[in-house]
Amino acid sequence: xxxxxxxxxxxxxxxxxxxxxxxxxxxxxxxxxxxxxxxxxxxxxxxxxxxxxxxxxxxxxxxxxxxxxxxxxxxxxxxxxxxxxxxxxxxxxxxxxxxxxxxxxxxxxxxxxxxxxxxxxxxxxxxxxxxxxxxxxxxxxxxxxxxxxxxxxxxxxxxxxxxxxxxxxxxxxxxxxxxxxxxxxxxxxxxxxxxxxxxxxxxxxxxxxxxxxxxxxxxxxxxxxxxxxxxxxxxxxxxxxxxxxxxxxxxxxxxxxxxxxxxxxxxxxxxxxxxxxxxxxxxxxxxxxxxxxxxxxxxxxxxxxxxxxxxxxxxxxxxxxxxxxxxxxxxxxxxxxxxxxxxxxxxxxxxxxxxxxxxxxxxxxxxxxxxxxxxxxxxxxxxxxxxxxxxxxxxxxxxxxxxxxxxxxxx
Amino acid sequence: xxxxxxxxxxxxxxxxxxxxxxxxxxxxxxxxxxxxxxxxxxxxxxxxxxxxxxxxxxxxxxxxxxxxxxxxxxxxxxxxxxxxxxxxxxxxxxxxxxxxxxxxxxxxxxxxxxxxxxxxxxxxxxxxxxxxxxxxxxxxxxxxxxxxxxxxxxxxxxxxxxxxxxxxxxxxx
Numbered sequence: 247x248x249x250x251x252x253x254x255x256x257x258x259x260x261x262x263x264x265x266x267x268x269x270x271x272x273x274x275x276x277x278x279x280x281x282x283x284x285x286x287x288x289x290x291x292x293x294x295x296x297x298x299x300x301x302x303x304x305x306x307x308x309x310x311x312x313x314x315x316x317x318x319x320x321x322x323x324x325x326x327x328x329x330x331x332x333x334x335x336x337x338x339x340x341x342x343x344x345x346x347x348x349x350x351x352x353x354x355x356x357x358x359x360x361x362x363x364x365x366x367x368x369x370x371x372x373x374x375x376x377x378x379x380x381x382x383x384x385x386x387x388x389x390x391x392x393x394x395x396x397x398x399x400x401x402x403x404x405x406x407x408x409x410x411x412x413x414x415x416x417x418x419x420x421x422x423x424x425x426x427x428x429x430x431x432x433x434x435x436x437x438x439x440x441x442x443x444x445x446x447x448x449x450x451x452x453x454x455x456x457x458x459x460x461x462x463x464x465x466x467x468x469x470x471x472x473x474x475x476x477x478x479x480x481x482x483x484x485x486x487x488x489x490x491x492x493x494x495x496x497x498x499x500x501x502x503x504x505x506x507x508x509x510x511x512x513x514x515x516x517x518x519x520x521x522x523x524x525x526x527x528x529x530x531x532x533x534x535x536x537x538x539x540x541x542x543x544x545x546x547x548x549x550x551x552x553x554x555x556x557x558x559x560x561x562x563x564x565x566x567x568x569x570x571x572x573x574x575x576x577x578x579x580x581x582x583x584x585x586x587x588x589x590x591x592x593x594x595x596x597x598x599x600x601x602x603x604x605x606x607x608x609x610x611x612x613x614x615x616x617x618x619x620x621x622x623x624x625x626x627x628x629x630x631x632x633x634x635x636x637x638x639x640x641x642x643x644x645x646x647x648x649x650x651x652x653x654x655x656x657x
Numbered sequence: 658x659x660x661x662x663x664x665x666x667x668x669x670x671x672x673x674x675x676x677x678x679x680x681x682x683x684x685x686x687x688x689x690x691x692x693x694x695x696x697x698x699x700x701x702x703x704x705x706x707x708x709x710x711x712x713x714x715x716x717x718x719x720x721x722x723x724x725x726x727x728x729x730x731x732x733x734x735x736x737x738x739x740x741x742x743x744x745x746x747x748x749x750x751x752x753x754x755x756x757x758x759x760x761x762x763x764x765x766x767x768x769x770x771x772x773x774x775x776x777x778x779x780x781x782x783x784x785x786x787x788x789x790x791x792x793x794x795x796x797x798x799x800x801x802x803x804x805x806x807x808x809x810x811x812x813x814x815x816x817x818x819x820x821x822x823x824x825x826x827x828x829x830x
Contacts, residue, residue: 327687636694636697640814
């Protein structure tokens, strides 16, 4: 017995019509640049499928991009794939150029990373925004310098950027097989060194003065006292759920309504990293020093509580050596993180906003895993479908946790 | 005779872990990572394939229970629109009774019920029964999602897998 075939939700999302795309855009208004990126993703889905990109293609495109930016020919050597990250394709290379000062007779070799999108991703994001935010935080927190970008894919197969090579590792050497950041255990000695820096850098990010445009020009500006920017973020998550999901989940519809109705007004505008957690920073294991904060593609201007609750998500937790204490992002107990953050940043932590963004972030990761990751895998749209397929297996753990958490705070 | 699927997956597992992986010493990190993840995917199939039918049937039964509870709730509210949810209940029961039903039929049906219930959540906005409907969905979703988590146990994401209960699908639905 097989049921007769009819057009399904799956068909609509795998091959979206213009009307479907425009309908979702209208229902879930979000930031301008986010709208551009998500709309492009949907149109791309009807185009040619993702083809494996060779190093030679990236070298050629990278040389043309950089030459266009610096105004003279450059050479790329020693290109190799760089592991790490679930969403973007990365190439490590040496650039032979004249260096920052550009003297005609200068010969400089600089290790750099080219970071390029694929046809789809677990986090569909803007290279322009990523470039702008790294430029904005440089000097306040350790980040690789953002050199050049190709936001419209004029030189490379997909939008890309070039940034400096950050030394260090995202995982301890004894735990290199783990998917980066998921339940990452740094061990007691390294943890004691990294945890204070983890709090310090988050505090610096949130205290960073937000200048007027053209700084962060691709970011819509929230208004203190208004919840409109929070609602735009909730809508962005719901929009991706509508665009990418493989199956509907009734509780996602319930939680969406709650998030819209209970969105808190912004009390202070902060730069929010958006993916601040274990695994998203590099460190020098011997020195116990964080060398670079990475993965800025989810950054927004918004509420600091978003980062605090994201870092504390269960997906990034593990038990301490006493087998009782739960360490968030492999660092410290959640209460200790919040207390340390208040002390270091001088910014208050509001329990109501912690609860709200606790729901928001659980809703977000449920969408990323059950919709974005699962859809990208089905579309064979990335260079690491096997990784996205694997992490989508966390989706029901995330959704179950969302259900339990939501019930606990709304009881 | 051809070997069972589980045996086919078992031999792939052994070849990848005992022959291919050791031969990749010195390979790039992303190559090793993709091999580990491929082995995890094969291992998941090997462990879950024997239970798939019972699991899919259990999921159908769980969503039928949720649908029946919603239909009962709406019956107590004059003017409530069930959006045809009541029609899923006899269809679902017939599906579970049919010896010819295939796994894909169970999955498709579950997807349709989920979509119908989600649609009700949206249309209930501002109606007198909205809060009760939302609460019912959250209450009923908890045990269903717990089973989904148990299903994904072989992927190794649970902090304390030993804390999870035995799966419902161990008993025939």
